[in-house]
Amino acid sequence: MRHIISVLLENESGALSRVAGLFSARGYNIDTLTVAPTNDPTLSRLTISTTGDDRRIDQIEKQLGKLVDVVALQDITVNRHLEREVVLVKLIADAQKKADLDRVADAFHAQLIDISESQYIVELSGSNEKVDELLKVLASFQIIEVARSGVTGMTSTERVLKVDNK
Amino acid sequence: MQLTGADIVVESLKHEGVELVFGYPGGAALHIYDAFHRQDDVEHILVRHEQGATHAADGFARATGKPGVVLVTSGPGVTNAITGIATAYMDSIPMVVLSGQVMKPLIGYDAFQEIDAVGISRPCVKHNFLIQSVEEIAPTIKKAFHVASTGRPGPVLVDIPKDITAEVTTFVYPESIEMRSYPPVKSAQPSEIVAAVEAILNSSQPIVYTGGGVVLANAQEELRQFVRTLGFPCTNTLMGLGAYPHDDPLFLGMLGMHGTYEANMAMNKADLIIAIGARFDDRITGTLNGFAPDAKVLHVDIDPSVIDKNIMSDIAIVGDAKNVLTMMNQELARRAEDVNHELSRDWWAQIQDWRGLDSLWYEPSDSVIKPQFVVQKLFEATAGQAYVTSDVGQHQMYAAQFYGFSDTHRWINSGGLGTMGFGLPAAMGVKFAHRDADVACVTGEGSIQMCIQELATCKQYDLPIKVINLNNRYLGMVRQWQEFSYEKRYSHSYMDSLPDFVKLAESYGHVGMLIDKPADVEAALKEAFAMQDRLVFMDFITDQTENVYPMIEAGKSHSEMRLRPNGPKPE
Numbered sequence: 137m138r139h140i141i142s143v144l145l146e147n148e149s150g151a152l153s154r155v156a157g158l159f160s161a162r163g164y165n166i167d168t169l170t171v172a173p174t175n176d177p178t179l180s181r182l183t184i185s186t187t188g189d190d191r192r193i194d195q196i197e198k199q200l201g202k203l204v205d206v207v208a209l210q211d212i213t214v215n216r217h218l219e220r221e222v223v224l225v226k227l228i229a230d231a232q233k234k235a236d237l238d239r240v241a242d243a244f245h246a247q248l249i250d251i252s253e254s255q256y257i258v259e260l261s262g263s264n265e266k267v268d269e270l271l272k273v274l275a276s277f278q279i280i281e282v283a284r285s286g287v288t289g290m291t292s293t294e295r296v297l298k299v300d301n302k
Numbered sequence: 303m304q305l306t307g308a309d310i311v312v313e314s315l316k317h318e319g320v321e322l323v324f325g326y327p328g329g330a331a332l333h334i335y336d337a338f339h340r341q342d343d344v345e346h347i348l349v350r351h352e353q354g355a356t357h358a359a360d361g362f363a364r365a366t367g368k369p370g371v372v373l374v375t376s377g378p379g380v381t382n383a384i385t386g387i388a389t390a391y392m393d394s395i396p397m398v399v400l401s402g403q404v405m406k407p408l409i410g411y412d413a414f415q416e417i418d419a420v421g422i423s424r425p426c427v428k429h430n431f432l433i434q435s436v437e438e439i440a441p442t443i444k445k446a447f448h449v450a451s452t453g454r455p456g457p458v459l460v461d462i463p464k465d466i467t468a469e470v471t472t473f474v475y476p477e478s479i480e481m482r483s484y485p486p487v488k489s490a491q492p493s494e495i496v497a498a499v500e501a502i503l504n505s506s507q508p509i510v511y512t513g514g515g516v517v518l519a520n521a522q523e524e525l526r527q528f529v530r531t532l533g534f535p536c537t538n539t540l541m542g543l544g545a546y547p548h549d550d551p552l553f554l555g556m557l558g559m560h561g562t563y564e565a566n567m568a569m570n571k572a573d574l575i576i577a578i579g580a581r582f583d584d585r586i587t588g589t590l591n592g593f594a595p596d597a598k599v600l601h602v603d604i605d606p607s608v609i610d611k612n613i614m615s616d617i618a619i620v621g622d623a624k625n626v627l628t629m630m631n632q633e634l635a636r637r638a639e640d641v642n643h644e645l646s647r648d649w650w651a652q653i654q655d656w657r658g659l660d661s662l663w664y665e666p667s668d669s670v671i672k673p674q675f676v677v678q679k680l681f682e683a684t685a686g687q688a689y690v691t692s693d694v695g696q697h698q699m700y701a702a703q704f705y706g707f708s709d710t711h712r713w714i715n716s717g718g719l720g721t722m723g724f725g726l727p728a729a730m731g732v733k734f735a736h737r738d739a740d741v742a743c744v745t746g747e748g749s750i751q752m753c754i755q756e757l758a759t760c761k762q763y764d765l766p767i768k769v770i771n772l773n774n775r776y777l778g779m780v781r782q783w784q785e786f787s788y789e790k791r792y793s794h795s796y797m798d799s800l801p802d803f804v805k806l807a808e809s810y811g812h813v814g815m816l817i818d819k820p821a822d823v824e825a826a827l828k829e830a831f832a833m834q835d836r837l838v839f840m841d842f843i844t845d846q847t848e849n850v851y852p853m854i855e856a857g858k859s860h861s862e863m864r865l866r867p868n869g870p871k872p873e
Binding site for chain 1: 420421424425428429432449481482483484485605606607610611614
């Protein structure tokens with residue numbers, strides 16, 4: 137089953153490699169990984185989407201918890217939560233296909249953020265599934281490049297990921 | 303007080319109460335070495351290879367419970383230390399490794415003797431640091447000792463760029479440090495203790511299985527009280543030997559791949575496994591499919607990630623073994639009238655049957671020296687009071703099986719990583735810690751050659767260790783596996799072109815002895831241990847075909863032990 141684990145990490149050099157190294161050393165999957173500073177400059181927030189049965193997820197959480205640079209962590213998928221991923225798709229559409237592209241963009245609430253002759257860049261922010269759907273539909277166009285950000289997210293309940301969670 | 307970074311390193315070690323540092327100098331560490339030269343409080347021991355430094359610090363830590371300290375230079379200094387760091391990591395041994403690094407402006411430019419020390423050590427340290435400024439040195443060393451020696455202990459590496467060790471700042475050693483991301487050890491909840499004791503009191507086929515965690519927590523007295531109150535059978539892992547006295551009737555011996563028949567059968571047939579400070583690793587469980595099919599598992603460990611990793615627990619308690627055992631003993635005292643030794647009477651009858659098999663029996667010989675016989679005579683010669691280190695292989699198992707341990711911190715071996723070359727340098731660390739005690743290194747002709755250069759260190763610092771070389775001219779454990787699983791194709795397991803160990807020992811300034819007759823074993827050991835101020839290298843020419851029994855081969859379960867072919871068989 138797919139899980140999204142949010143981690144507050146000391147904003148120190150090498151901290152990210154500890155997390156990435158843990159996953160590769162213990163054979164855990166990383167489907168997506170995002171990391172960026174937070175409103176607290178001493179902390180980075182890292183989001184990992186991974187798959188595994190309950191026992192594997194339990195091990196991932198425990199092993200992450202042992203890393204000295206990990207300040208707090210939370211599996212947001214066990215609660216009501218929101219997740220977002222940004223995707224940029226560069227594609228070619230001739231005049232005839234442009235109308236199709238507009239219809240697809242409208243349907244997905246995606247935007248055409250760059251337009252030059254027959255080349256377009258489509259941007260969408262949405263759930264992982266929605267991004268997958270968009271890419272499926274856009275397959276009928278000539279896709280040149282795809283850039284996905286990976287998933288980030290947070291719970292929509294009172295359960296907040298904060299420093300004293302560990 | 304204004305000090306250079308190098309002096310701050312040494313002053314910080316003093317503040318941590320460090321008396322001994324094992325190391326080897328080199329360019330990036332020279333400022334620190336200069337600082338060592340300026341003082342007498344912290345003694346530096348010059349080893350002959352950085353692997354030896356880490357094993358010596360490790361042996362010191364295992365024998366004392368205090369963190370071992372290592373100082374190496376950058377590049378090859380660090381890479382040579384990695385094996386010893388990984389050895390300590392796998393066995394949860396507290397250690398602080400200080401490594402020189404190239405000057406900060408050179409980092410990342412493939413400078414001479416540059417290696418990414420933090421990167422290369424990351425998978426085998428509890429934590430590591432790259433110091434960025436001279437002000438960081440003291441607080442980082444404080445953190446390193448704190449992390450290394452609290453919770454589940456482990457090695458911590460501090461990498462210090464050379465230019466920073468020359469800079470000057472005000473030295474203040476912090477009284478305490480705050481690490482918001484380093485979790486304090488959880489303590490057991492009273493409700494967990496009540497539930498655990500309830501399960502314990504209802505068990506009719508229990509077994510207490512304890513590991514290195516009991517040794518690290520110094521919980522042997524609490525364990526003994528717990529086991530004796532209940533009258534339960536107790537087994538120790540390779541890492542846990544000494545926690546329960548070898549000659550106590552409640553002790554079933556070591557369990558696992560080369561454990562006794564009674565310990566492994568009791569694990570297999572138990573209705574309750576009480577695991578304390580042990581991690582159900584593959585050498586303990588055999589195949590997980592056949593593991594203890596009818597047992598409930600009560601698992602006590604300081605590290606939550608150990609629980610439900612290999613074996614799912616029914617009752618889990620996260621906490622320090624000493625605290626949890628103390629709480630359980632208190633609860634047992636409260637419920638003293640519910641302790642019923644009768645409940646396990648049939649179980650004990652069954653265990654006595656298994657024990658009657660005498661699974662460690664070997665065929666004595668008066669023509670060829672049996673390695674087990676040497677270990678038994680070593681036990682007698684030292685009245686069971688020696689600190690015994692070992693390398694890795696058959697000799698390690700013979701030492702574990704036949705040297706009866708009655709106290710913790712006496713049996714010192716590389717259990718998790720299985721590092722050949724560990725024994726001799728580890729024995730040096732032990733000898734530095736316990737100058738008046740007998741220290742024996744049980745080794746083989748393969749292992750001893752992996753850190754043989756430390757014989758020079760032993761000479762320089764007058765370390766009268768007794769090296770017990772069980773020389774069967776084979777990598778014995780490899781040969782044994784090849785005999786059992788590779789149709790006796792002995793690929794590269796024969797040790798050809800061996801040195802003359804007697805002359806070798808003498809060339810290092812030690813005493814060498816060759817013993818090739820069983821009748822000479824006892825007298826030779828007596829003679830060697832009587833030489834209290836000399837290192838004696840005893841080269842015992844042993845039976846080439848002897849194997850370690852019992853054995854649970856890979857993929858087999860506890861009930862499928864391979865027993866000695868000509869030995870006693872179960873009915």
